[in-house]
Amino acid sequence: MPVELILGGARSGKSSFAENRVSELIDANEGLTKHYVATSEPIDNEMRARIEHHRSQRGLGWQEWECPLALAKQLSIFSSSDVVLIDCLTLWLNNHIFHLGDDCDDLGLMKEIETLVRALAHCDAHVIVVSNEVGLGVVPMGEVSRLFVDNGGRMNQQIAKIAEKVLFVAAGLPLVLK
Numbered sequence: 001m002p003v004e005l006i007l008g009g010a011r012s013g014k015s016s017f018a019e020n021r022v023s024e025l026i027d028a029n030e031g032l033t034k035h036y037v038a039t040s041e042p043i044d045n046e047m048r049a050r051i052e053h054h055r056s057q058r059g060l061g062w063q064e065w066e067c068p069l070a071l072a073k074q075l076s077i078f079s080s081s082d083v084v085l086i087d088c089l090t091l092w093l094n095n096h097i098f099h100l101g102d103d104c105d106d107l108g109l110m111k112e113i114e115t116l117v118r119a120l121a122h123c124d125a126h127v128i129v130v131s132n133e134v135g136l137g138v139v140p141m142g143e144v145s146r147l148f149v150d151n152g153g154r155m156n157q158q159i160a161k162i163a164e165k166v167l168f169v170a171a172g173l174p175l176v177l178k
Contacts, residue, residue, distance in 0.1 A: 001080060001126045002164040006174075007133040007156060013172030015087050018130045019058055025083050025126060035084045035125075036062040037074060039092040054087070068095045072119035075127070082125035089131035089159070090152050092116075097148055104144075109151045117158045131156050133168065 004021065008014035026032050036058060042048040055064075067074045071092055078084050086092075096112050097104050120127060134152040160166045166178035 001124055003120050003123075003159070003162055004126075004128045004165040004167070005156070005159050005163040006128060006130050006167050006169060007177075008130075008169035009133060009136070012169045014130050014132075014169040015054065016057065017167070017169050017172065017174055018085055018087065018128050021128055022083050022085050031081060032126075033082050034062055035065060035078065035082055037065045037067050037071070037084060037086045039068055039071065039086065039088060039095065041068045041091075041095060068092065069099065072115045075119040075123045075125075078123055078125035078127075080124045084123070084125045084127045085130070086127065087130040089116075089129055089155060090134060090148075093152055093155060094148060097144065097151075104147065106147065106151065109147070110154065113151065113155045113158060116155075117162060120159065121162045129159060129163075131159070 006014050006018045006021070008017075022034050026034050038051070038054075040047060040051055042051055065074060069092070071086065075084070093109070093113075096109060100108060120129070132152065133156065134149045140146050140149055160178065163178065165176070167174045168177055169175075
């Protein structure tokens with residue numbers, strides 16, 4: 001089934017755009033179930049508030065899944081009668097960097113990314129993926145920050161290759177890239 005990648009910066013409107021895209025698909029195709037796969041971890045009060053804000057904006061009718069790490073495995077449960085929104089891949093990548101700690105490197109992250117890309121390519125559901133475009137700023141000074149930015153860019157490129165549609169959202173407005 002199709003994969004759509006929605007990129008944008010922080011607070012660009014990409015999540016709202018993606019949620020609206022899911023609603024369009026559901027409205028146009030009877031019998032589809034909408035799923036929300038959240039990758040964030042409620043590690044502090046600020047993140048818990050963000051999660052609750054997103055949840056209240058989404059409204060009712062979503063089957064919600066929390067999946068901070070095992071995203072490829074989670075994708076295997078969905079069928080052709082599902083529309084799946086994954087929000088967001090850069091948080092998923094950040095979770096891997098955090099959990100791997102000092103053992104984190106480009107090779108390990110690329111293995112995780114390749115596993116995810118394969119799972120997306122073989123998922124039976126229509127999947128809409130949200131990710132931050134992190135490569136538009138300055139090169140970070142810290143090693144871990146560079147690891148995140150470099151692998152975030154690589155991840156987005158790999159998913160864009162298999163995606164049917166790629167959009168960039170800025171100020172709530174979509175720009176079609178593919």
